[in-house]
Amino acid sequence: MTRPNILITNDDGIHAPGIKHIWEALSDIADITIVAPLSEKSGSGLGTTITKPLQFRPVDWEKETPAWSVNGTPGDCVKMALSVILKKQPDLIVSGVNRGSNAGRTIHYSGTVGAVIEGALRKIPGIAFSFQDFTVPALGTMSTHIRSLVQHFLKHPIPTHSFLNVTFPSKCEEKIKGFRMARQGKGYWIESPEERLHPEGVPYYWLGGRWSHHEEDPESDVALLKEGYLTAVPIHVREWTDHELLDLHRDPIQKLHIE
Numbered sequence: 001m002t003r004p005n006i007l008i009t010n011d012d013g014i015h016a017p018g019i020k021h022i023w024e025a026l027s028d029i030a031d032i033t034i035v036a037p038l039s040e041k042s043g044s045g046l047g048t049t050i051t052k053p054l055q056f057r058p059v060d061w062e063k064e065t066p067a068w069s070v071n072g073t074p075g076d077c078v079k080m081a082l083s084v085i086l087k088k089q090p091d092l093i094v095s096g097v098n099r100g101s102n103a104g105r106t107i108h109y110s111g112t113v114g115a116v117i118e119g120a121l122r123k124i125p126g127i128a129f130s131f132q133d134f135t136v137p138a139l140g141t142m143s144t145h146i147r148s149l150v151q152h153f154l155k156h157p158i159p160t161h162s163f164l165n166v167t168f169p170s171k172c173e174e175k176i177k178g179f180r181m182a183r184q185g186k187g188y189w190i191e192s193p194e195e196r197l198h199p200e201g202v203p204y205y206w207l208g209g210r211w212s213h214h215e216e217d218p219e220s221d222v223a224l225l226k227e228g229y230l231t232a233v234p235i236h237v238r239e240w241t242d243h244e245l246l247d248l249h250r251d252p253i254q255k256l257h258i259e
Helices: 017-026 072-083 104-109 112-123 143-155 220-228 242-254
Strands: 005-009 031-037 056-058 067-070 092-099 126-131 163-168 179-181 188-191 192-197 204-207 209-212 230-236
Touching: 005 017, 005 072, 017 031, 017 092, 017 126, 017 143, 031 072, 056 072, 067 072, 072 112, 092 112, 092 143, 104 188, 112 126, 112 163, 126 143, 143 163, 163 220, 220 230
Parallel strands: 005 031, 005 092, 031 067, 092 126, 126 163, 179 230
Antiparallel strands: 056 067, 163 230, 188 209, 192 204
16 A cells, blocks of 8 residues: 655744654654754744745654755745655645644634645645644654544545644643534734833834634634644635625726726
């Protein structure tokens, strides 16, 4: 049986503990290639580097797994992997595991998610993993769950232009209630600027962040995570058109006079 080819990346940097969780979970069931940022790129979303040269360098990895670091964003990593590094297109892109939740509308900011969006735009399915806590669990804690989800969606492929946003609940090293397919929640990280003073007397701000709470559907990832479930939200990037707005304003706009 042919082993699947999986590209692993993240936004916390190639030396972050979370990426080891994914590699440990999948290295025995797939042919792995790792292409990840040289340094942390949290909050980079689908950002692309166009104002400086990109370089990639080999990184020593266990079991002689081919691995490279890129001096750019997670999106850059996927672009470089698909255009330069890999000999063939991967069957799946797996990103993470991110420190801190990417549940709800946080996906719009997440570099972890940005990497799989880049793949989904190219018709390559992907799974983005994050966990709510900022303290990294012991290596191996999440491996079984990661492997189970990936194996399921390799057997039952994710539709074209779609990906999964998977989040582990807080204290995931303890018992997880179970898996739940969920809808996207409304909450997200919002800025919480902290004013600081430079030694020369000039004020500056550390943007910081806090969770923006909203009334949530009980079947949303945000609500289910609070109950201790591991959540998986299917997201598609095929089209974001607001058809109601399009239909409402098409005729009036097209009748506007152009000088």
